[in-house]
Amino acid sequence: MKNVIFGVVASLALTTAALADDMKLAVTTSFHNSGLAEILLPEIKADLDLDVQLLVVGTGQAIRLGEAGDVDAILVHSQKAEEKFLAGGNGTHRREIMYNDFVFIGPSADSAGVKDAENAAQALQRIAQAHASFVSRGDDSGTHKKELSLWKAADLDPAGFDDWYRAVGAGMGAALNTASGMEAYIMADRASWLNFGNKGGLELLFAGDPVLFNQYAYLPVNPEKHAHVKNDLALKLEAWLTSDRAKELINAYKIGGETLFVFNAKQ
Amino acid sequence: MADLLDGILQALWLLVTLDSDLVEITLRSLRVTLTALVIASAIALPLAALLAVRRFRMRRITIAVLNALMGLPPVVVGLIVYVFLSRAGPLGVLGLLFTPTAMIIAQVVIIVPLIASIAHQSLRELWSDYHDLLISMNASQTQRIKALLWDGRRALLTAALAGFGRAIGEVGAIMVVGGNIDHATRVLTTAIALETGKGEFAMALGLGFVLIAMAITVNLAIHWLGHTETEGRW
Amino acid sequence: MQKPLFPLIAKQATVRRRGKVLVGPVDLTLGGQGTTIVIGPNGAGKTTLLKMLHGIERMNGGVLDWACPIEEAQRRQAFVFQTPIMMRRSVVDNLAYPLQLIGVARREARARAAHWADQINLGDALERSAMLLSGGERQKLALARALIREPDVLFLDEPCASLDGRATREIEEILLRAAATGTRLIMSTHNMGQAQRLADEVLFVLHGRIHEFSSAKTFFEGPQTAQADAFLRGDIVE
Numbered sequence: 001m002k003n004v005i006f007g008v009v010a011s012l013a014l015t016t017a018a019l020a021d022d023m024k025l026a027v028t029t030s031f032h033n034s035g036l037a038e039i040l041l042p043e044i045k046a047d048l049d050l051d052v053q054l055l056v057v058g059t060g061q062a063i064r065l066g067e068a069g070d071v072d073a074i075l076v077h078s079q080k081a082e083e084k085f086l087a088g089g090n091g092t093h094r095r096e097i098m099y100n101d102f103v104f105i106g107p108s109a110d111s112a113g114v115k116d117a118e119n120a121a122q123a124l125q126r127i128a129q130a131h132a133s134f135v136s137r138g139d140d141s142g143t144h145k146k147e148l149s150l151w152k153a154a155d156l157d158p159a160g161f162d163d164w165y166r167a168v169g170a171g172m173g174a175a176l177n178t179a180s181g182m183e184a185y186i187m188a189d190r191a192s193w194l195n196f197g198n199k200g201g202l203e204l205l206f207a208g209d210p211v212l213f214n215q216y217a218y219l220p221v222n223p224e225k226h227a228h229v230k231n232d233l234a235l236k237l238e239a240w241l242t243s244d245r246a247k248e249l250i251n252a253y254k255i256g257g258e259t260l261f262v263f264n265a266k267q
Numbered sequence: 268m269a270d271l272l273d274g275i276l277q278a279l280w281l282l283v284t285l286d287s288d289l290v291e292i293t294l295r296s297l298r299v300t301l302t303a304l305v306i307a308s309a310i311a312l313p314l315a316a317l318l319a320v321r322r323f324r325m326r327r328i329t330i331a332v333l334n335a336l337m338g339l340p341p342v343v344v345g346l347i348v349y350v351f352l353s354r355a356g357p358l359g360v361l362g363l364l365f366t367p368t369a370m371i372i373a374q375v376v377i378i379v380p381l382i383a384s385i386a387h388q389s390l391r392e393l394w395s396d397y398h399d400l401l402i403s404m405n406a407s408q409t410q411r412i413k414a415l416l417w418d419g420r421r422a423l424l425t426a427a428l429a430g431f432g433r434a435i436g437e438v439g440a441i442m443v444v445g446g447n448i449d450h451a452t453r454v455l456t457t458a459i460a461l462e463t464g465k466g467e468f469a470m471a472l473g474l475g476f477v478l479i480a481m482a483i484t485v486n487l488a489i490h491w492l493g494h495t496e497t498e499g500r501w
Numbered sequence: 502m503q504k505p506l507f508p509l510i511a512k513q514a515t516v517r518r519r520g521k522v523l524v525g526p527v528d529l530t531l532g533g534q535g536t537t538i539v540i541g542p543n544g545a546g547k548t549t550l551l552k553m554l555h556g557i558e559r560m561n562g563g564v565l566d567w568a569c570p571i572e573e574a575q576r577r578q579a580f581v582f583q584t585p586i587m588m589r590r591s592v593v594d595n596l597a598y599p600l601q602l603i604g605v606a607r608r609e610a611r612a613r614a615a616h617w618a619d620q621i622n623l624g625d626a627l628e629r630s631a632m633l634l635s636g637g638e639r640q641k642l643a644l645a646r647a648l649i650r651e652p653d654v655l656f657l658d659e660p661c662a663s664l665d666g667r668a669t670r671e672i673e674e675i676l677l678r679a680a681a682t683g684t685r686l687i688m689s690t691h692n693m694g695q696a697q698r699l700a701d702e703v704l705f706v707l708h709g710r711i712h713e714f715s716s717a718k719t720f721f722e723g724p725q726t727a728q729a730d731a732f733l734r735g736d737i738v739e
Contacts, residue, residue, distance in 0.1 A: 041449075056447065
């Protein structure tokens with residue numbers, strides 16, 4: 001009996017991972033929390049026999065992983081950061097895939113009156129005026145950068161906010177957890193919100209302003225800079241992501257009856 | 268309270284149905300931590316014995332440093348290993364980042380000081396007992412170390428168990444160097460972090476209970492194998 | 502025939518710890534026959550002297566020479582400590598250990614160990630943990646373990662100090678048998694009766710120096726120094 005256990009333990013310690021076609025793709029937490037990956041990855045595996053290993057990180061870290069050559073491609077949603085990435089010779093090109101939108105979430109009581117704001121800028125101004133608790137991603141992610149640009153567009157500077165403004169430095173899910181626990185306002189992407197399991201006293205208060213548009217783009221890491229990246233597989237994946245099959249899957253993806261993403265790749 | 272009950276029910280459901288994801292994650296947790304434990308013990312135990320029997324000039328400092336390293340924050344170790352293994356780093360050519368091997372490396376670095384320190388404390392006591400006898404019997408350095416390691420094996424097992432406990436519950440370092448990739452580097456602790464971050468507390472609790480049960484089982488198994496509680500004078 | 506170990510010659514041998522002289526300077530020549538008993542008041546340095554002669558106490562001055570090279574001399578001695586040092590293993594494994602150290606095969610070593618265990622009346626306790634033995638049993642085990650390699654010289658530091666009468670008698674029987682087969686015994690004791698029973702010659706130690714060294718007969722009939730005389734009478738000697 002003892003020997004059986006020793007044997008099992010030893011073999012557990014010695015088994016190696018199976019070998020298959022695989023590549024590493026850095027994606028943002030917002031994308032992952034939407035649940036779309038659970039739909040797409042099995043299809044990719046079936047159609048291309050490709051294991052896409054997802055590293056779920058903030059946009060900032062995804063960019064850095066691409067710059068270091070630790071991944072083969074990145075899927076992010078921050079055009080400025082993407083263009084900077086390309087300008088540095090880190091990626092070969094940028095391919096738009098799909099978009100979703102950002103929404104404002106807050107306590108149902110809505111003390112700041114965000115619900116009937118006319119546009120995003122006004123909603124934010126009302127929150128600032130009311131000194132209502134607001135949770136920010138604070139992690140240099142695409143969502144965070146978007147949030148900062150919206151404050152700027154509303155003529156407000158987060159650097160000068162009091163402590164009603166909470167920068168948590170975390171992913172979308174963790175930030176939503178914090179907002180739920182604090183009954184605070186937060187800006188989230190619609191997909192993460194719909195998929196979030198701990199809504200508590202929060203609800204979706206404001207959406208629809210075109211400025212809340214959120215474009216996802218796919219950037220393969222430049223093989224000239226990092227010879228070891230699997231550029232052929234990255235391009236294979238890109239071709240699939242911009243195919244009719246992907247279009248069908250992405251446009252059909254719903255949570256609670258609502259579609260989340262709109263496929264807009266130029267084919 | 269509802270979350271807790273939900274968690275227990277989810278845990279039972281996962282276990283009873285032998286959920287394939289759960290099995291895969293659990294086996295990977297065990298594989299990473301047990302491999303790290305074996306490697307770390309192979310380094311730490313002879314090191315501890317050597318420090319106990321050999322007098323050399325840097326000995327006191329080495330022991331002090333070893334004890335201090337026990338307090339290394341695991342996530343900092345993870346960060347340092349990450350920097351080394353990243354393609355942009357010195358060991359990047361090995362392509363180890365975001366693999367279970369990277370996680371094993373990080374865990375080895377974390378638990379070697381712990382195992383060595385605990386083992387050293389008890390081996391030192393044993394050596395102070397055996398010292399005159401083994402020298403009188405003309406035992407060579409190697410023979411002395413072998414006698415210490417064999418006769419002190421109960422205490423060494425305890426040291427190894429402490430290392431196992433530290434490693435199996437570790438999440439910061441292996442999240443950083445492993446990347447928590449589904450079907451590749453996701454283990455129980457990182458899965459719990461993920462589910463918590465998604466607000467899926469019941470699932471996270473379920474995984475947590477599985478982790479606790481597994482840790483206890485491994486501990487009991489090792490105690491049984493080592494007959495730890497059946498001998499001894501008290 | 503092996504080279505003789507003796508005479509063992511110590512010249513100005515000194516042991517110093519923390520500035521204090523524990524033993525020495527000692528000038529001594531020990532021959533190769535019989536049993537030497539070392540006596541003296543507590544704190545006189547008997548233990549340190551024995552350990553120094555055996556080589557497990559570092560000397561700070563003087564020389565100590567066996568008649569053969571030191572490596573060989575180290576292989577042919579053994580030491581029994583006042584408090585027996587038990588290895589955390591079974592009785593038979595304790596006894597077999599010294600044999601394993603010199604490369605004797607495991608089965609052979611265990612067989613010889615079992616034989617010795619019989620001789621010390623622990624034959625039915627082979628697999629018992631040595632840590633569970635009584636004081637007397639431990640000392641018998643330590644003695645058997647010391648004798649199992651058939652050393653030419655056996656040092657003993659008050660081996661019967663904390664033993665009852667029966668255990669003391671058993672130990673003395675083993676010692677007499679060993680001495681009869683030619684093992685040189687150098688032993689310290691507090692028990693004058695024991696000293697008289699076993700000694701061929703007597704070393705009287707005082708303040709870390711050899712105060713008197715003579716044959717047993719001479720010593721017990723009429724010691725030459727006042728202190729030795731006082732000691733034998735039972736007075737406190739400082």
